[in-house]
Amino acid sequence: MQVLSHVAKKVEANKDYLCELDGAVGDGDHGVSMTIGMRAVVKALRDLPDTTTPQEVFQTAADAYAEGVGATIGPLYEAAFSAAAHA
Numbered sequence: 001m002q003v004l005s006h007v008a009k010k011v012e013a014n015k016d017y018l019c020e021l022d023g024a025v026g027d028g029d030h031g032v033s034m035t036i037g038m039r040a041v042v043k044a045l046r047d048l049p050d051t052t053t054p055q056e057v058f059q060t061a062a063d064a065y066a067e068g069v070g071a072t073i074g075p076l077y078e079a080a081f082s083a084a085a086h087a
Helices: 002-013 015-023 030-046 054-068 073-085
Strands: none
Touching: 002 015, 002 030, 015 030, 030 054, 030 073, 054 073
């Protein structure tokens, strides 16, 4: 859980840079979408007990990201977190 919280902080700290990169080839909102998704993940992880398995952590992250981000990136990160849960 701590790793995903750390990732969320890094994503938020680099939100503008991620948007800048996305702006070169897209609509420039990738950093915003990722920040929204990772905030949803962190919020969902707060409710998990310390005995939660890595599989449950990643599946919770997948579900939270899917609910938090409706853009194209939402389902992609949901799939990535879900795959990590089943790895």
